Amino acid sequence: MKPIVSIIMGSTSDLPVMEKAAKLLDEMQVPFEMNALSAHRTPAEVEKFAKEAAGRGIKVIIAAAGMAAALPGVIAANTTLPVIGVPVKGSVLDGVDALYSIIQMPPGIPVATVAINGAMNAAILAVQMLALADSELAQKFAAYKEGLKNKIVKANEELKEVKFAFKTN
Numbered sequence: 189m190k191p192i193v194s195i196i197m198g199s200t201s202d203l204p205v206m207e208k209a210a211k212l213l214d215e216m217q218v219p220f221e222m223n224a225l226s227a228h229r230t231p232a233e234v235e236k237f238a239k240e241a242a243g244r245g246i247k248v249i250i251a252a253a254g255m256a257a258a259l260p261g262v263i264a265a266n267t268t269l270p271v272i273g274v275p276v277k278g279s280v281l282d283g284v285d286a287l288y289s290i291i292q293m294p295p296g297i298p299v300a301t302v303a304i305n306g307a308m309n310a311a312i313l314a315v316q317m318l319a320l321a322d323s324e325l326a327q328k329f330a331a332y333k334e335g336l337k338n339k340i341v342k343a344n345e346e347l348k349e350v351k352f353a354f355k356t357n
């Protein structure tokens with residue numbers, strides 16, 4: 189199947205973080221692609237990628253970078269597709285540098301920024317955007333959310349049992 193989400197990262201060193209986004213998209217059966225491109229190191233390729241993405245059928249771009257993270261913003265500047273930015277923790281500034289670089293976009297060129305290393309939430313946001321026009325995906329996502337709820341309800345029941353055991357000992 190042709191990819192409809194594109195995960196792009198500034199370096200393959202960001203992959204351990206971005207694997208969480210890939211896993212979630214895989215779980216939701218959303219076709220995606222992954223590329224490492226850098227606005228600093230491969231600016232021409234980034235511009236080409238961003239300009240051609242919509243024409244290739246990509247609907248949402250997830251762009252991740254650490255340090256002086258220009259990549260998500262440069263992609264947003266070169267496409268009309270929604271761009272979700274993931275600041276990656278990696279430098280001596282622990283990802284705050286990337287967070288500020290990505291989140292503080294000038295008016296007109298937004299990047300929907302998630303938490304530092306928030307790759308999974310980036311994928312969830314992408315799924316939510318796609319689900320607006322895909323009722324099957326919307327149902328899958330609703331089931332996923334229900335699963336999250338059930339997990340905490342079960343954990344709460346287990347907690348009560350622990351408390352009970354604590355009291356009787």
Ligand SMILES: Nc1c(C(=O)O)ncn1[C@@H]1O[C@H](COP(=O)(O)O)[C@@H](O)[C@H]1O
Pocket residue numbers: 197198199200201202225226227228229252253254255256257258259260276278
């Ligand atoms: N922030 C950017 C950009 C960019 O914004 O274009 N290109 C690479 N990087 C980031 O540099 C960090 C170190 O990269 P290396 O590990 O390759 O030296 C990575 O977190 C990457 O996202």
